[in-house]
Amino acid sequence: MSTPNGFPQHSRVCLTRSMEGGAVQDLQAKKAGKAARKEAGGDGAPPKIGTPISETLKLLPEELKANMKIKSITPRPPRKPRLERAASLDEKSWRKWRRFRTSQESLTDPNETSSSNGSLQEASPSPPTRGRASPSNPCCQQDSLHSSPDALEASPGGKSRGGTSDLGKRASEISSAFGGLLRGKGFAGGKPRLSQIMPARPLPPMELNVASHSLRTANRIDSDCLDYRHYSQHKFGRVSSSLSDSRLQGNGTLYDNCSTDSMKSTFSVLTPIRAKDVRSRSYMEGSLLASGALMGAEELSRYFPNRNMGIFVATWNMQGQKELPVNLDDFLLPTDPDFAQDMYVIGVQEGCPDRREWEIRLQETLGPHYVLLHSAAHGVLYMSVFIRRDLIWFCSEVEYATVTTRIVSQIKTKGALGISFTFFGTSFLFITSHFTSGDSKVNERKLDYNKTIQALTLPKNVPDTNPYRSSSSDVTTRFDEVFWFGDFNFRLNKDRETVDSILNQNPDTDVSKLLVYDQLTSEMSRGSIFKGFQEADIHFRPSYKFDIGKDSYDTTSKQRTPSYTDRVVFRSRYKDDIQAVKYSSCPVIKTSDHRPVFALFRVKVRPGRDNIPLAAGLFDRDLYLIGIRRRATRELLKRREQKDQRSSSICSIS
Numbered sequence: 047m048s049t050p051n052g053f054p055q056h057s058r059v060c061l062t063r064s065m066e067g068g069a070v071q072d073l074q075a076k077k078a079g080k081a082a083r084k085e086a087g088g089d090g091a092p093p094k095i096g097t098p099i100s101e102t103l104k105l106l107p108e109e110l111k112a113n114m115k116i117k118s119i120t121p122r123p124p125r126k127p128r129l130e131r132a133a134s135l136d137e138k139s140w141r142k143w144r145r146f147r148t149s150q151e152s153l154t155d156p157n158e159t160s161s162s163n164g165s166l167q168e169a170s171p172s173p174p175t176r177g178r179a180s181p182s183n184p185c186c187q188q189d190s191l192h193s194s195p196d197a198l199e200a201s202p203g204g205k206s207r208g209g210t211s212d213l214g215k216r217a218s219e220i221s222s223a224f225g226g227l228l229r230g231k232g233f234a235g236g237k238p239r240l241s242q243i244m245p246a247r248p249l250p251p252m253e254l255n256v257a258s259h260s261l262r263t264a265n266r267i268d269s270d271c272l273d274y275r276h277y278s279q280h281k282f283g284r285v286s287s288s289l290s291d292s293r294l295q296g297n298g299t300l301y302d303n304c305s306t307d308s309m310k311s312t313f314s315v316l317t318p319i320r321a322k323d324v325r326s327r328s329y330m331e332g333s334l335l336a337s338g339a340l341m342g343a344e345e346l347s348r349y350f351p352n353r354n355m356g357i358f359v360a361t362w363n364m365q366g367q368k369e370l371p372v373n374l375d376d377f378l379l380p381t382d383p384d385f386a387q388d389m390y391v392i393g394v395q396e397g398c399p400d401r402r403e404w405e406i407r408l409q410e411t412l413g414p415h416y417v418l419l420h421s422a423a424h425g426v427l428y429m430s431v432f433i434r435r436d437l438i439w440f441c442s443e444v445e446y447a448t449v450t451t452r453i454v455s456q457i458k459t460k461g462a463l464g465i466s467f468t469f470f471g472t473s474f475l476f477i478t479s480h481f482t483s484g485d486s487k488v489n490e491r492k493l494d495y496n497k498t499i500q501a502l503t504l505p506k507n508v509p510d511t512n513p514y515r516s517s518s519s520d521v522t523t524r525f526d527e528v529f530w531f532g533d534f535n536f537r538l539n540k541d542r543e544t545v546d547s548i549l550n551q552n553p554d555t556d557v558s559k560l561l562v563y564d565q566l567t568s569e570m571s572r573g574s575i576f577k578g579f580q581e582a583d584i585h586f587r588p589s590y591k592f593d594i595g596k597d598s599y600d601t602t603s604k605q606r607t608p609s610y611t612d613r614v615v616f617r618s619r620y621k622d623d624i625q626a627v628k629y630s631s632c633p634v635i636k637t638s639d640h641r642p643v644f645a646l647f648r649v650k651v652r653p654g655r656d657n658i659p660l661a662a663g664l665f666d667r668d669l670y671l672i673g674i675r676r677r678a679t680r681e682l683l684k685r686r687e688q689k690d691q692r693s694s695s696i697c698s699i700s
């Protein structure tokens with residue numbers, strides 16, 4: 047389509063809008079052409095009005111030769127660096143305008159988004175041919191800049207087609223095209239799409255990360271646990287440096303600037319260990335407060351910041367019954383304390399015939415958080431020591447010894463069993479005993495006590511933590527913390543009727559009137575037995591003697607007097623190291639004529655040295671697996687029974 051003066055419409059638009067980019071060069075080129083034709087003998091007539099501009103600009107070979115002679119007055123076209131610099135500036139302006147336009151479109155019509163892979167080629171025909179104007183609007187063609195690089199290049203010697211004037215017009219067309227783009231003239235036909243969307247701001251520098259993708263995936267943070275840092279700080283009072291960086295939790299991936307940090311556990315509260323510490327650390331040497339010692343103050347503070355641990359000590363005369371209680375939760379896991387203890391020590395007298403079954407039941411009740419550190423037996427005397435799974439590495443080798451108090455040593459129904467070990471820097475001794483029975487045999491029971499403290503040969507290989515305060519004639523002086531529990535068989539020096547009347551007057555917890563007649567309390571106050579030991583206040587009813595399966599005391603013809611035969615006493619080398627938290631019995635277990643008696647303690651733990659024989663994490667693995675399987679099976683059966691009950695109740699209602 048041409049205008050009345052013979053020029054194509056798009057060429058006219060480009061020429062009229064390129065005064066700042068190339069109009070001056072075009073006029074000078076026309077004047078130079080006229081002067082060249084006059085010298086060559088031409089008539090110098092202007093071109094016809096109807097002829098296109100491409101034909102008007104064509105020069106004859108003779109005229110081209112004449113034009114090449116007057117190089118001094120011919121204006122040179124802009125050099126390539128100037129053209130590239132002008133294009134880059136316009137392109138920056140175009141991108142800036144396009145970002146603004148795209149942001150407006152995304153706000154007005156969020157359902158329609160332009161493709162980042164598209165180009166302006168869909169809205170325009172093929173690129174213009176070299177040396178000839180395009181039949182369509184050049185402002186809508188991106189290829190005029192990128193797809194035709196030869197159109198922008200001019201030979202330094204003037205050998206490009208169309209001569210120097212053609213190159214100047216090309217520059218003016220390029221400038222006009224960008225001007226039309228900036229004014230929005232080229233988008234009337236439809237919605238344009240960019241070939242590339244540039245970010246509004248420069249991207250942040252990439253961090254150097256040597257962690258592999260598999261490690262980053264393995265340490266991915268679950269959305270449910272993003273608040274673990276706040277929970278752990280509130281719950282534990284401290285947050286370890288091994289927690290992930292808060293800056294990296296937004297995208298759910300944990301990584302850091304080195305591969306060592308990338309392997310940190312996301313949810314662990316354990317302090318990471320440096321490689322140089324692992325190289326230089328020796329677990330067999332070190333002073334009391336040495337940095338990095340396994341039994342030292344640093345490790346102790348990590349697990350026990352206040353250096354106090356909880357210990358559960360229990361005693362029970364099972365009367366040799368084969369039948370075990372259905373549920374031991376009320377015995378081992380009373381509901382009064384909110385938290386379970388760190389160590390469980392259970393002593394049994396006249397134990398059941400199947401000792402292994404008893405230990406499995408204990409493991410099943412305590413669950414997977416506890417392991418059997420050690421168990422020992424002396425006839426029908428059993429003792430089991432369970433400890434939290436995390437703490438087995440801080441125990442020394444476990445040692446035990448036995449004492450028989452019967453005249454005939456083959457009959458092992460009466461005697462004592464002791465287990466000792468060192469935890470961090472604190473030595474423990476646990477003794478369970480079964481003294482001579484009988485209401486009036488107090489002296490025999492005192493003899494049993496004296497024989498036990500003299501004949502119990504502990505410790506053996508584990509060194510004494512304070513040998514200067516030890517005595518070779520008393521085993522209880524050779525340990526920091528001592529717990530002695532069992533069926534001591536001390537009775538109440540009162541007749542049955544008087545005891546029953548006191549119990550009926552105070553059915554709940556006021557038993558102070560009964561303790562006035564207690565043989566053990568009287569002997570301890572005199573210092574004739576359990577020297578240096580203490581006992582917590584008693585607020586429970588006598589644990590002996592009951593009718594099996596009932597809450598009533600002995601109704602047989604013997605009419606034995608109820609008594610506090612089952613006791614727990616303790617002593618310490620250091621004042622106030624042991625604090626009794628609870629002292630009670632378990633009345634719900636009725637399979638024996640004795641009720642189980644237990645006590646909860648808070649015990650102070652001190653740091654120690656690494657130069658002792660360690661248990662190295664040894665525990666009864668087979669027992670652990672059997673107990674956990676039984677626990678899982680019990681839970682499945684319980685759920686199935688509950689499901690059957692719900693289904694049967696629905697059927698009965700319908």
